[in-house]
Structures are given as structure tokens and as C-alpha cells.
Amino acid sequence: MASHFSRMCLIGCGLIGGSLSLALQKAGAVSRVIGYDKSPEALREARARGVIHETAEHLEDGVRFADLIVLAAPSPVVIDLLVEVKKHIYLAAPDVLITDVCSTKKLVQDRAKQCDLHEHFLGGHPMAGSEKSGVQAADALLLENAVYVLTPEKDQDEKARRFAEVLAHAGSRVRFMDAKEHDRVVAAISHVPHLIASTLVSQVRDLANQSAAYTELAAGGFRDITRIASADPALWSDITLENQAEILPLLDDWIRRINTLKTILSSREQTHLHQFFDDARVFRDALPARSTGAIRAVFAVTVSVPDEPGIIGRIAMLLGEHHISIRNIGILESREEDLGQLLLQFDTIQFHDEAIYVLQGEGYQIIDRV
Numbered sequence: 489m490a491s492h493f494s495r496m497c498l499i500g501c502g503l504i505g506g507s508l509s510l511a512l513q514k515a516g517a518v519s520r521v522i523g524y525d526k527s528p529e530a531l532r533e534a535r536a537r538g539v540i541h542e543t544a545e546h547l548e549d550g551v552r553f554a555d556l557i558v559l560a561a562p563s564p565v566v567i568d569l570l571v572e573v574k575k576h577i578y579l580a581a582p583d584v585l586i587t588d589v590c591s592t593k594k595l596v597q598d599r600a601k602q603c604d605l606h607e608h609f610l611g612g613h614p615m616a617g618s619e620k621s622g623v624q625a626a627d628a629l630l631l632e633n634a635v636y637v638l639t640p641e642k643d644q645d646e647k648a649r650r651f652a653e654v655l656a657h658a659g660s661r662v663r664f665m666d667a668k669e670h671d672r673v674v675a676a677i678s679h680v681p682h683l684i685a686s687t688l689v690s691q692v693r694d695l696a697n698q699s700a701a702y703t704e705l706a707a708g709g710f711r712d713i714t715r716i717a718s719a720d721p722a723l724w725s726d727i728t729l730e731n732q733a734e735i736l737p738l739l740d741d742w743i744r745r746i747n748t749l750k751t752i753l754s755s756r757e758q759t760h761l762h763q764f765f766d767d768a769r770v771f772r773d774a775l776p777a778r779s780t781g782a783i784r785a786v787f788a789v790t791v792s793v794p795d796e797p798g799i800i801g802r803i804a805m806l807l808g809e810h811h812i813s814i815r816n817i818g819i820l821e822s823r824e825e826d827l828g829q830l831l832l833q834f835d836t837i838q839f840h841d842e843a844i845y846v847l848q849g850e851g852y853q854i855i856d857r858v
């Protein structure tokens with residue numbers, strides 16, 4: 489059985505915090521949730537929807553006795569609130585885990601360190617969401633089957649292992665990453681797409697001033713690619729400003745690519761154009777199929793392995809030879825001694841059980857199974 493939290497303090501009871509709370513409750517990973525939010529309406533709705541069990545009027549009331557604190561407000565707010573959390577942390581359980589769900593990781597993580605909360609803090613980011621916001625849109629299924637990034641630092645492996653188990657149990661696909669690398673990747677797959685979607689909308693909005701036909705004819709293609717332009721403007725201003733350093737070079741690259749496209753199109757280079765569409769199609773079609781919200785279990789095994797280069801490849805190959813398909817694999821612990829821990833996740837109980845059999849047969853010690 490994965491770890492269990494008895495008292496979770498949810499700071500920011502909106503779409504993502506609400507969805508995480510519902511998912512953890514559904515998985516039996518938390519018993520009681522205390523909500524803190526600047527909006528009394530959000531708190532009322534969160535309570536009515538079972539996202540929280542009680543409300544905290546002051547932050548310290550939420551932090552008191554908490555063994556899990558989730559910061560799920562916009563990141564500039566989270567950065568400020570970390571100072572407040574630090575002031576009251578002595579009221580929390582001694583081994584309290586503090587995590588966040590912000591769309592950028594480096595700044596929040598650095599702030600947690602500055603506030604001397606590093607011992608408790610673990611950066612997190614569920615790669616799932618919606619153009620909607622607010623607790624009314626919260627859904628336990630939102631995080632199910634979604635990649636959930638954790639950004640532990642070297643001495644945070646135990647916390648990461650514990651929380652990864654809980655998240656896997658709740659149906660997320662946990663992926664460990666360095667915070668800076670996370671910010672670079674999400675700039676390309678999330679932040680630039682939001683900027684481009686809104687640019688497309690603004691182009692058509694200006695054209696629609698000339699003729700109503702632009703809005704009347706806007707069909708599936710335009711709507712599909714611009715869905716995310718309906719997201720909360722305040723949230724997206726915060727996110728893009730915060731990750732500006734990673735976004736700007738990608739926008740330069742965009743300008744280069746658009747200029748190349750202009751050249752290809754104006755000189756009617758059909759072969760080039762075909763290649764351009766085909767390359768995009770092939771890559772897009774090969775993206776892993778994801779359907780967040782589908783009820784899909786995750787079966788996890790933690791195994792003790794020698795802490796040496798190539799170990800992930802060797803384990804993957806061993807299981808591959810036995811036709812065992814791995815959903816996710818990652819190092820959890822890299823200690824001074826020569827042993828580390830590897831977390832393996834599988835889609836079926838059969839793969840899970842067969843993996844344990846094969847690994848034990850090869851002399852590996854199984855530390856945990858979920």
C-alpha cells in the first residue's frame with residue numbers, strides 16, 4: 489500500500505488543487521483535507537464538491553498538524569506564500585511534505601530553499617489541465633493517466649519516492665526531472681503553444697472586424713488549435729513572464745521557421761512543402777496516445793539496484809527479453825553507498841507480477857510493490 493497522509497492542507501482550491509485533492513481522496517491516500525483560499529466562494533464550492541472537508545480562515549489553521557501541504561495557487565502567489573508557510577511550519581507534523589503544482593518549477597523550488605523549507609519541499613507539476621479554471625471544473629479523473637512531473641534534488645529522494653508512490657496509486661504517470669530541464673521542455677510543449685494559439689485568435693479577431701464570415705466559418709481546425717486560447721489570461725501572463733528566458737529563444741526559432749515556410753510557399757516548392765507536412769504528421773502520429781480521465785490503474789515496483797551507469801537500460805532490457813512492457817522507469821535514490829532505488833510502473837498486474845518474478849530470479853531485492 490502506498491503512503492497515506494492523514495491531514496492535507498490545500499492552499500488554492502481551484503481547478504488543479506481541487507482535482508489533486510479529489511484524486512488523492514479517491515485513491516485513499518488522504519483522510520482529511522483542510523482548504524485555504526483567498527476566495528470565500530471557492531472555499532464554499534470546494535466544500536460542497538467534497539474537495540475539502542473544512543476551511544481554514546488563517547493559513548496557520550491549515551498548516552497546523554498537516555502532514556501534506558499542497559500549494560495550488562498561481563506561482564507568484566505560491567512564491568509569496570512559501571514565506572508565510574515557513575512562519576507556521578513548526579505547527580505542522582514533523583515530517584510534513586510540502587509540494588506545489590505550478591507550471592514552472594525553478595523559481596518556486598529556489599524560493600523554497602531560500603525560505604529554508606528545502607527539507608520538506610518537493611516540486612511537482614501535473615501535465616494535465618484545461619482551459620477552464622476554478623474548483624467547479626475540478627475532476628479526480630483529470631490527473632488519471634496524466635504525466636506528473638516531480639523535480640527532486642539529490643537529497644530529496646526519500647520524499648520523492650513516497651509521493652511518487654502515492655501519485656502512481658492515484659493513477660498518474662510519475663516522471664522525475666531536473667527543475668530547469670522541466671522549464672525548458674514545458675516552454676516548448678505548453679507555453680509557446682499557448683502564445684501561438686492566442687496569436688492565431690488575435691489574427692482572426694482582427695479579420696473578423698472586416699467580415700463576419702471569419703467567425704461563421706471557423707470550424708473544427710481553428711477551434712481545435714485554439715482551444716487553449718480560452719484559458720485564464722492572468723494565469724498565462726504569470727506563467728509566460730516567469731518562464732520568459734526559456735520562451736524567447738523558442739519564439740526566435742519560430743520566426744526563423746515561419747520565414748522558411750514563407751520562402752518555400754512563395755517559391756512554390758511543392759516537394760519541400762510536402763516534406764514539411766509529412767515530417768510533422770509522422771512525429772505527431774507517433775506521440776504516445778494519452779487519454780487522461782480514462783480509468784486506468786498503475787502497478788508499481790521499487791527495486792534496489794547498484795547505483796551505476798547503464799542500470800536503467802539493463803533492467804529495461806531484462807524485462808523486455810521477458811516481453812514485459814514497462815510504462816515508466818526512473819531512479820529514485822542515489823546514495824553514497826553503492827545501492828540506489830528504481831521505480832518501475834506497469835499497466836497491468838500481470839506485467840507487475842512477472843517483473844517481480846524475473847527481477848527476484850536475477851537476485852534483485854524488491855523494496856516495495858503497489
Ligand SMILES: NC(=O)c1ccc[n+]([C@@H]2O[C@H](COP(=O)([O-])OP(=O)(O)OC[C@H]3O[C@@H](n4cnc5c(N)ncnc54)[C@H](O)[C@@H]3O)[C@@H](O)[C@H]2O)c1
Pocket residue numbers: 499500501502503504505524525526527530560561562563565589590591592613614615616617618619620621622623720723727
Ligand atoms: N490550468 C491548468 O491547466 C494547469 C495545469 C497544471 C498546473 N497548473 C498550475 O496550477 C496552479 C493553479 O492553477 P489553476 O488552473 O488550478 O487555477 P485556478 O484559478 O483554478 O485556482 C487557483 C486558486 O488559487 C486561489 N488563490 C489565488 N490567490 C490566492 C492567495 N493569495 N491565497 C490563497 N488562494 C489564492 C484562487 O482563489 C483559486 O481558487 C497554477 O500555479 C498553475 O500554473 C495549471
Ligand SMILES: O=C(O)C(=O)C[C@]1(C(=O)O)C=C[C@@H](O)C=C1
Pocket residue numbers: 590591614615616617618619620677678679716719
Ligand atoms: O489542456 C489544457 O488545456 C492545458 O492547457 C494543460 C496544460 C498544457 O499546456 O498542456 C497547461 C498548463 C500546464 O501547466 C499543464 C498542462
